[in-house]
Amino acid sequence: MLDDFLVRAGLAGIGVAVAAGPLGSFVVWRRMAYFGDATAHAAILGVALALIFSVPVTAGTLIVALAMATGVSWLATRGHAMDATLGVLSHAALAAGLVAISFVPGVRVDLSAFLFGDILAVGKSDIAVIWGGAALVTALIAWRWSPLLTATLSEDLAVASGIDPRRERLVLTLALAVVVAVALKVVGALLIAAMLIVPAAAARSLSRVPEAMAFWAVAIGALAALGGLAMSYLGDTPAGPSIVVVAAGMFLLTTLVRRR
Amino acid sequence: MSLIRADHVSLAYGRQTVLSDVSLAIEPGEIVTLVGPNGSGKSSLVKVLTGQIRPDAGQVRRKPELRLGYVPQKLAIDQSLPMTVLRFLNLPRRRDPEAIRRAAAETGIEGLEQRQVADLSGGQMQRVLLARALLVSPELLILDEPTQGLDQPGEAAFYRHLERLRDSLGCAVFMVSHDLHVVMSASDRVICLNHHVCCEGTPKVVRDAPEYRALFGQGTQGALALYQHDHDHHHHDHEHDHQGHDHA
Structure with a gap:
């Protein structure tokens, strides 16, 4: 069954949805959209460095994404005007990655696969990496769920309850780097942030408690992955962007249903 | 044993001194009200006591396993x-x-x-x-400006409520008041803060203290209004603003 490229693509898409749903909810609640962007864009730089130094792409992406996420997180605690700084970092990381990739010797690199993903080309080992990453992120967030939620609600209340908000931020930073590394192959650096934010935003209208929102974000992300693949298969559209288009359609739908 | 005590606590943001050599202790079951002008370091002192901010100098000691109930100023x-x-x-x-x-x-x-x-x-x-x-x-309730946004009857009702809570739970209450001139009469002590503790004592002692008058003298001719227990006669002295209810 795993020999069918569509089945592998579906499994990969669902794996990303599982990893991105709960984390994406925190990204939405904490208004960290740009944070996700900057980290995802840094992945391109990770790809370039991995190719130059001949290490696995996932490892290179993970390390650079981790460095970027840590740096941005540290900046956020300094309380500077974050908007412009994050914008600069995010775009600088992307541009630097594109420049660095041009230095990669040998075979020409298929850049669009890294920018927009290549979900139809995932192999069995890719699926293992994606589901391993998803399991790791889910376990991490499930373990820290209550303190994370309290720190998101109010750092004051968290500290008064004996929770260290810095540690909870570190958990999110780690999780974000892992999600970026595993989602790169599926939706590409430009659309990873979309997989974090769009399903979670769509889930908001359906939820009365945080746990429900995280659950619906996973469900909507998985449905979008399958729907996008179907759209890609039937209409010969690019798969990664199709997934995001379907997710955006579901956001529109849930928002309209709620307004009614 | 005190529930919580601050010894010679100092705190600065950059070159701005926020707290200077502040010492205080809260005993079981007592109600302590903290008053002070805007920017006098009230909220910072609360954050030092709850552990959100580490002071630059001095130390805060809590009773081991202190059960602390904290009501923040606002939660958005x-x-x-x-x-x-x-x-x-x-x-x-x-x-x-x-x-x-x-x-x-x-x-x-x-x-x-x-x-x-x-x-x-x-x-x-x-x-x-x-x-x-x-x-x-809680053994200690810390409230940061709990009556902000309440009207006067609401504030009076809240103070009565707190007093009942203290009596039924036996917990100590440490409260920051946003209103310099209105302090709950049930306070066992009032601490007046202007970066340093400028005076403290029973509400009446603070009301008569020259330091208090020097700080807050302008508002109500220096009077520290106390909520007494004759709340039934309390309705005459607040102003109603009916403008807001007019329909154009």
């Missing part, structure tokens, strides 16, 4: 975060449903359990925060 919940009152009361730890029912009854928030926290009014939010603080069976 992002609309993107779905959160019912009931779920909020169960953060970060699940609470016994019976304890939640008692705290809800005590603070008058029955019926709000399924409402979204982001949709609550200021007064409802305040009571929900108080209910959450009560769930730890």
Whole structure:
């Protein structure tokens, strides 16, 4: 069954949805959209460095994404005007990655696969990496769920309850780097942030408690992955962007249903 | 033994001195009110006591295993975060449903359990925060400007409520008052802060202290108005603003 490229693509898409749903909810609640962007864009730089130094792409992406996420997180605690700084970092990381990739010797690199993903080309080992990453992120967030939620609600209340908000931020930073590394192959650096934010935003209208929102974000992300693949298969559209288009359609739908 | 004590605490943000050699202790069961002008370091002192800020000098000591109920000044919940009152009361730890029912009854928030926290009014939010603080069976309640946004009868009712709580739970109360001139008469002590402790004592002692008058003399001709217990006669002295109800 795993020999069918569509089945592998579906499994990969669902794996990303599982990893991105709960984390994406925190990204939405904490208004960290740009944070996700900057980290995802840094992945391109990770790809370039991995190719130059001949290490696995996932490892290179993970390390650079981790460095970027840590740096941005540290900046956020300094309380500077974050908007412009994050914008600069995010775009600088992307541009630097594109420049660095041009230095990669040998075979020409298929850049669009890294920018927009290549979900139809995932192999069995890719699926293992994606589901391993998803399991790791889910376990991490499930373990820290209550303190994370309290720190998101109010750092004051968290500290008064004996929770260290810095540690909870570190958990999110780690999780974000892992999600970026595993989602790169599926939706590409430009659309990873979309997989974090769009399903979670769509889930908001359906939820009365945080746990429900995280659950619906996973469900909507998985449905979008399958729907996008179907759209890609039937209409010969690019798969990664199709997934995001379907997710955006579901956001529109849930928002309209709620307004009614 | 004091529940919490600050010894010679100093704090500065950059070159700005916020707290200078502040010492205080809160004993079991007493009500202490902190007053001071805007920017006098009241909120910073609360944050030092609750452990949110580490002082530059001096130290804060808590009774071991102190059960601290903390009511923050305000809590703005992002609309993107779905959160019912009931779920909020169960953060970060699940609470016994019976304890939640008692705290809800005590603070008058029955019926709000399924409402979204982001949709609550200021007064409802305040009571929900108080209910959450009560769930730890606090030995010490710390409240940062709890009556902000309440009108005068609301403020008086809140103070009576706190006093009843203290009597029924036996907990100490440390409260920051946003109103320099109105302090609950049930306060055992009033501490007047202007970066340093400029005077402290019973409400009457502070009212008559020259330091207090020097700081706050202009507002009500230097009088520290105390909420007494004759609340039935209390309705005459606040102004109603009917303008807002006019329909164009």
